[in-house]
């Protein structure tokens with residue numbers, strides 16, 4: 001991340017205290033992503049930065065609920081690329097019952113998973129594994 005963007009994120013969202021993380025670990029630091037992703041100027045500049053880093057051949061973006069969804073949506077607006085939303089658990093009713101991915105995702109597409117915060121990488125490795133199994137890159 002470019003220097004000034006990193007300091008803007010740190011100033012907006014870095015908290016110190018005693019926090020339990022999604023992995024169950026404890027941390028003295030916590031990046032409250034909602035404190036940067038709900039600021040339109042910062043969200044737009046993050047999306048511009050992400051757009052510049054997308055590898056060639058990126059056909060689609062993906063964001064895991066909840067925190068990564070605004071970042072994926074803003075990057076989609078910046079690039080014109082479509083995106084999908086990945087649920088933590090499949091929905092149990094409606095047209096998409098049994099599916100954890102909202103939006104269109106075809107086998108073989110080059111998908112870039114946009115993350116807001118990565119600590120152990122566990123959350124983002126789940127979708128990556130299942131897409132590889134279905135032929136996406």
Ligand SMILES: O=P(O)(O)OC[C@H]1O[C@H](OP(=O)(O)OP(=O)(O)O)[C@H](O)[C@@H]1O
Nearest residue numbers: 022065066067117118119120121122123
């Ligand atoms: O790398 P990991 O150890 O998997 O941890 C990082 C994940 O944890 C956070 O999500 P959180 O559980 O806070 O959920 P939220 O997006 O629904 O707020 C973060 O947004 C990542 O998705």
Ligand SMILES: O=C(O)c1cc(=O)[nH]c(=O)[nH]1
Nearest residue numbers: 021022030031033117119
């Ligand atoms: O690992 C996490 O759960 C986590 C860490 C962090 O800094 N921010 C966050 O939203 N989640």
